[in-house]
Structure formats: structure tokens, C-alpha cells
Amino acid sequence: xxxxxxxxxxxxxxxxxxxxxxxxxxxxxxxxxxxxxxxxxxxxxxxxxxxxxxxxxxxxxxxxxxxxxxxxxxxxxxxxxxxxxxxxxxxxxxxxxxxxxxxxxxxxxxxxxxxxxxxxxxxxxxxxxxxxxxxxxxxxxxxxxxxxxxxxxxxxxxxxxxxxxx
Amino acid sequence: xxxxxxxxxxxxxxxxxxxxxxxxxxxxxxxxxxxxxxxxxxxxxxxxxxxxxxxxxxxxxxxxxxxxxxxxxxxxxxxxxxxxxxxxxxxxxxxxxxxxxxxxxxxxxxxxxxx
Numbered sequence: 498x499x500x501x502x503x504x505x506x507x508x509x510x511x512x513x514x515x516x517x518x519x520x521x522x523x524x525x526x527x528x529x530x531x532x533x534x535x536x537x538x539x540x541x542x543x544x545x546x547x548x549x550x551x552x553x554x555x556x557x558x559x560x561x562x563x564x565x566x567x568x569x570x571x572x573x574x575x576x577x578x579x580x581x582x583x584x585x586x587x588x589x590x591x592x593x594x595x596x597x598x599x600x601x602x603x604x605x606x607x608x609x610x611x612x613x614x615x616x617x618x619x620x621x622x623x624x625x626x627x628x629x630x631x632x633x634x635x636x637x638x639x640x641x642x643x644x645x646x647x648x649x650x651x652x653x654x655x656x657x658x659x660x661x662x663x
Numbered sequence: 664x665x666x667x668x669x670x671x672x673x674x675x676x677x678x679x680x681x682x683x684x685x686x687x688x689x690x691x692x693x694x695x696x697x698x699x700x701x702x703x704x705x706x707x708x709x710x711x712x713x714x715x716x717x718x719x720x721x722x723x724x725x726x727x728x729x730x731x732x733x734x735x736x737x738x739x740x741x742x743x744x745x746x747x748x749x750x751x752x753x754x755x756x757x758x759x760x761x762x763x764x765x766x767x768x769x770x771x772x773x774x775x776x777x778x
Contacts, residue, residue, distance in 0.1 A: 503664045504664050505664050505667075522664070527673075528667070528670065528673050529672060529673055529676075553705075553706075554667065555665070555667075557664055626676075626677050627673075627676065627677070630679075
């Protein structure tokens with residue numbers, strides 16, 4: 498539970514292609530969001546980007562996905578990156594909060610088994626100016642995941658950090 | 664929480680403008696219109712008063728909101744100086760002046776408690 502609501506959070510979603518990021522100052526104020534595609538030497542470059550984001554946005558809390566939760570499967574590389582980011586945030590004295598996928602889905606849609614697209618669509622409706630245009634078309638079985646989904650992963654994490662108003 | 668130095672990037676994205684377009688609206692001449700805007704957004708440069716006013720016109724938000732971090736910093740600096748000024752001995756006691764200085768000095772406490 499957040500006692501002092503005046504905090505800036507940086508949510509990082511490390512994924513197979515790179516990472517998504519989102520910066521929020523209130524549950525309704527999305528300051529920045531985006532994704533970074535990383536091709537080679539992914540963990541080192543991703544860590545450099547996280548460091549750059551921390552220096553630039555000076556967040557009070559770093560929000561990361563809970564990669565060890567029972568409902569989550571992640572590649573060994575991403576788990577290693579996650580551990581490095583947590584260690585790095587500790588060095589920079591930034592608090593770390595872990596948010597699971599189930600928490601994101603439950604907070605946004607009220608059901609823990611909602612689809613990723615449903616989550617993205619809800620976020621696009623909540624933040625039409627910031628991410629409305631970035632919503633990719635619904636993924637079909639023969640399609641790869643759109644890189645823009647990284648943004649929605651990060652925004653979802655950031656949104657789930659704040660306690661719901663319900 | 665200390666505000667970011669400025670919120671120019673988020674305001675520009677809110678209006679779906681490119682850096683080059685904002686540079687043109689600011690009246691920047693030359694090929695690299697976007698470079699100046701980029702430096703403003705990345706806190707690498709503090710824009711001139713005319714540019715800051717132009718930003719207010721373009722984004723439709725007051726300067727204190729666009730440059731929230733700078734505004735807070737300026738407020739704290741002025742309040743600290745006002746405290747210093749309060750210790751000065753006045754030749755002629757002036758009630759209005761004293762009240763102004765006390766009010767300005769009190770802003771330091773208000774600003775710090777807001778964060």
C-alpha cells in the first residue's frame with residue numbers, strides 16, 4: 498500500500514526483443530513510455546538502458562515483473578537480466594516492487610485469465626492520448642507478436658503498481 | 664518527489680507533434696530545428712525566456728507546469744534568499760516589506776513539505 502502517493506515510478510518490462518518502459522507520477526499521469534529493441538549482447542545493453550532511464554527520470558520506485566511467480570514463465574536470459582536490474586537498483590538506492598501478470602490483469606479487468614490484447618486495449622482506452630495510437634492489431638495465430646506490445650506490458654506494470662480506486 | 668526538470672516531451676507527444684515541427688513553431692532556423700528541441704527535452708539546455716513563452720503558447724500549459732522542476736528549484740532558492748533578507752536590519756521599519764519577506768521565506772517550508 499502506498500502511503501505517500503507523490504512518487505514517480507519507472508516500470509521496466511524486459512522481453513525477448515528488448516525492453517518496454519513506462520514512467521508514471523500518478524495512476525492517471527503517464528509521463529513517458531516506449532520500447533527499446535536490442536539486437537546483440539542483450540543483457541548488457543538492456544542494463545545500460547535501464548541505468549540511463551534511472552538517471553534521466555530519477556524514479557522513487559522501480560517496478561518489475563515478478564519472474565519467479567507461479568503464473569510466469571521466462572527465459573533464463575531474462576531471469577538473469579531481472580536479477581541484474583534488481584541488484585543495480587539496489588546499488589542506486591531505488592526501491593524495487595515486483596508485480597505479477599495476474600495482478601495486472603486483475604487490477605485492470607477484474608479477471609486473472611484475461612488475454613494480453615484485452616489488457617492492452619483497456620490501457621489504450623485509459624490512456625488514449627499517450628498510447629491509444631500505439632495499440633497493434635489483434636494477433637492472429639500465424640503472426641508474431643507486435644513489438645509495440647512491449648509498451649503495453651510496461652504500462653500495465655506501472656498501472657498495477659497503484660492501488661485501485663474501487 | 665522532486666518534479667522532472669521539464670515535461671516538454673510528454674506535452675509534445677500529447678499533441679502528436681514532432682520535434683522538427685515544434686522547432687519550426689519556435690522559429691528556429693536552419694537544418695537542425697529538432698536538435699534544439701531535443702536538447703530542451705533532455706534537460707541539456709535551459710531555453711530562453713522567449714522560447715519558454717513560445718512553449719507555453721504551443722502546448723497551452725503554464726510555464727510553471729511545463730518546467731515544474733525548474734520552478735520548484737527557483738521557489739526554493741528565492742525562499743532561502745528571503746530568509747537571509749529577513750535577518751537584515753532595516754533603517755526604516757516597513758510593515759509591507761516585512762510581510763512580503765516573511766511570506767516568501769515561508770514558501771520554503773511549503774515547497775519542501777509538498778515533496
